[in-house]
Amino acid sequence: MARPQLPQLIPRLCRCESYYLKPRTYISNHQLLSRWMHGATVKINMIYFLTIGTVLGLSAGFTPGPLLMLVISETLQHDIKSGVKVAFAPIITDLPIIILTLFVLSKLTSFHSILGVISLVGGVFILFMSYESIRTKRVELNLKKLTPRSLIKGVLANALSPHPYLFWFSVGAPIMTKAISLNISALLVFIMSFYTFLVGSKIVLAILIGKSKSFLCGNVYIYTMRFLGLVLGGLAIALLYNGIVLLGVIKV
Numbered sequence: 001m002a003r004p005q006l007p008q009l010i011p012r013l014c015r016c017e018s019y020y021l022k023p024r025t026y027i028s029n030h031q032l033l034s035r036w037m038h039g040a041t042v043k044i045n046m047i048y049f050l051t052i053g054t055v056l057g058l059s060a061g062f063t064p065g066p067l068l069m070l071v072i073s074e075t076l077q078h079d080i081k082s083g084v085k086v087a088f089a090p091i092i093t094d095l096p097i098i099i100l101t102l103f104v105l106s107k108l109t110s111f112h113s114i115l116g117v118i119s120l121v122g123g124v125f126i127l128f129m130s131y132e133s134i135r136t137k138r139v140e141l142n143l144k145k146l147t148p149r150s151l152i153k154g155v156l157a158n159a160l161s162p163h164p165y166l167f168w169f170s171v172g173a174p175i176m177t178k179a180i181s182l183n184i185s186a187l188l189v190f191i192m193s194f195y196t197f198l199v200g201s202k203i204v205l206a207i208l209i210g211k212s213k214s215f216l217c218g219n220v221y222i223y224t225m226r227f228l229g230l231v232l233g234g235l236a237i238a239l240l241y242n243g244i245v246l247l248g249v250i251k252v
Contacts, residue, residue: 042183049179049186053193055235056171059129059228060194061201062221064136066161068202070154072216075206083206086154087199093159094168098191101168105177115177116246122170123239126232133229136222174242 062068067089075083158164179186208215215221244250 045182045186046189049175049190050193052175052235053190054197055228055231057194057197058201059133059232060167061198062205062225062228063129063133065163067154067158068205071202071206072209074154075210080206080210083210084203087202087206089154089158090164090198091195092155094164094195097164097168098172101173102176104169105173105180112246112248115174116243116248118170119174119239119243119246122172122174123236123243125166125170126239127236130229130232130236133225133232136225136229171239174239178242 067086070086070089071083074086175190176187179190205215241250
């Protein structure tokens with residue numbers, strides 16, 4: 001077997017030397033732990049805002065109000081499809097309110113006292129929603145006084161109602177402030193989960209009412225509302241605590 005000549009060995013030796021002299025990047029255990037903790041924190045935050053959006057969306061969707069009455073009226077007097085159309089009204093009417101709320105928040109990010117007052121108002125509002133949900137008994141229907149309404153009338157009814165404005169400026173504002181301070185994904189998760197379950201719950205109600213008019217008087221609806229009321233009570237306490245911290249009453 002022929003031995004390699006010196007000119008052939010030189011390129012091999014150069015490659016071998018460059019391999020051993022090439023700097024390598026090592027990740028310490030501390031760096032790995034930091035990366036894992038960061039990833040876990042991001043996931044926990046996403047689950048947190050997903051849960052809040054889900055609870056608030058379900059509560060707003062199932063709670064008796066003008067829009068829910070429109071969904072019921074359209075479903076019973078026409079068909080399920082008509083009730084589903086009305087259920088999409090919040091997506092149309094609430095977008096300008098959310099944009100306005102985000103604009104106001106961008107001007108108030110350094111005013112912690114104002115944000116604290118807003119958070120306290122939101123906590124009181126959610127506490128009232130909790131009380132109303134816990135004492136839910138049954139929904140009285142009086143279709144003789146309800147006239148057929150289209151999606152346009154549903155949008156107008158929701159736009160002229162004070163509830164969306166009160167909700168987003170008192171409840172949505174402190175939640176979105178906290179989400180924005182983390183990242184834009186947390187804000188999107190909260191808004192998307194809220195409207196998914198807000199609209200979805202009303203669609204489910206339209207389908208159930210279309211098949212059984214006695215659903216709103218049954219135990220399933222009543223106990224669902226009472227459970228959501230208890231969860232809302234916990235969220236109200238969290239908002240009140242956040243408001244107190246922003247006001248500087250409690251040092252964290």
